[in-house]
Amino acid sequence: MDRTVKARWERTSDEFQETADISVGINWGWDDIDDETLLGDLEGKDVLELGCGGGQDTAALAERGATVTGIDLSREQLGHATALFDEHDLEIDVAEGSVTALPFGADQFDLAFNTWVFQWVPDLQACFEEAYRVLRPGGRLVFSMPHPFFSLTDAETHKLEESYFDTGRHVLVDHREDYPNMVTYRRRVSDVHNALREAGFVVDELKEPGSSDPGDHEAGPWGESPPELRAKIPRVLIVAATAE
Numbered sequence: 385m386d387r388t389v390k391a392r393w394e395r396t397s398d399e400f401q402e403t404a405d406i407s408v409g410i411n412w413g414w415d416d417i418d419d420e421t422l423l424g425d426l427e428g429k430d431v432l433e434l435g436c437g438g439g440q441d442t443a444a445l446a447e448r449g450a451t452v453t454g455i456d457l458s459r460e461q462l463g464h465a466t467a468l469f470d471e472h473d474l475e476i477d478v479a480e481g482s483v484t485a486l487p488f489g490a491d492q493f494d495l496a497f498n499t500w501v502f503q504w505v506p507d508l509q510a511c512f513e514e515a516y517r518v519l520r521p522g523g524r525l526v527f528s529m530p531h532p533f534f535s536l537t538d539a540e541t542h543k544l545e546e547s548y549f550d551t552g553r554h555v556l557v558d559h560r561e562d563y564p565n566m567v568t569y570r571r572r573v574s575d576v577h578n579a580l581r582e583a584g585f586v587v588d589e590l591k592e593p594g595s596s597d598p599g600d601h602e603a604g605p606w607g608e609s610p611p612e613l614r615a616k617i618p619r620v621l622i623v624a625a626t627a628e
């Protein structure tokens with residue numbers, strides 16, 4: 385767990401929820417995704433959301449019939465999540481903690497899931513090992529994350545500004561008073577694949593959705609993903625793996 389990541393989420397949770405304005409649903413980071421194939425029938429399944437944030441995906445999983453538990457590093461984010469669950473009259477357990485040290489026993493879940501969390505996690509290997517431990521044999525880990533290429537490219541010039549091979553901790557300085565810097569972790573696609581394999585998963589599917597037509601894309605809430613750039617490189621990487 386990285387303390388700056390936690391401090392940043394505690395500080396920015398309210399404004400994130402307000403500006404991102406995420407709807408209840410599975411927010412892969414790309415609209416046209418065949419959820420049914422990736423997640424399967426969730427009726428009666430035990431599902432763990434790793435980094436549930438404001439709970440919009442968590443609520444959608446519960447509405448599909450799963451018994452869902454959410455874990456997140458940020459108390460503020462969990463506050464937004466529990467308020468949303470109350471609004472939707474959903475009973476969902478949440479835990480405050482890191483996806484790298486799950487406070488759950490072995491073999492408890494059929495599916496571990498998340499969207500847009502792993503860029504904040506320093507030790508992805510530990511997270512995958514923990515997911516493997518709490519999944520029942522044959523259970524699945526399905527997630528989306530920012531595509532490793534996307535954050536290397538300047539949103540205005542579309543130039544590749546940084547090296548794909550410079551992986552590890554990346555700090556974006558926030559000059560506002562009382563705002564912790566934004567710390568993320570960069571990896572290659574092969575790093576993600578190898579960490580999954582090391583943890584005992586078999587990768588079933590990789591998806592890099594997109595098209596070369598800017599008209600197919602939206603700009604995102606912070607203008608961070610202009611349609612012309614999204615038409616050149618994938619913005620999201622989606623992975624489905626099975627715990628052997």
Ligand SMILES: C[S@@+](CC[C@H](N)C(=O)[O-])C[C@H]1O[C@@H](n2cnc3c(N)ncnc32)[C@H](O)[C@@H]1O
Nearest residue numbers: 393435436437456457458461482483499501504
């Ligand atoms: C962009 S949000 C994504 C959450 C949710 N899927 C959504 O779309 O809002 C990232 C979340 O990851 C959580 N997070 C970051 N590092 C974490 C860690 N090591 N363990 C648990 N949660 C973590 C943050 O607190 C934040 O709520």
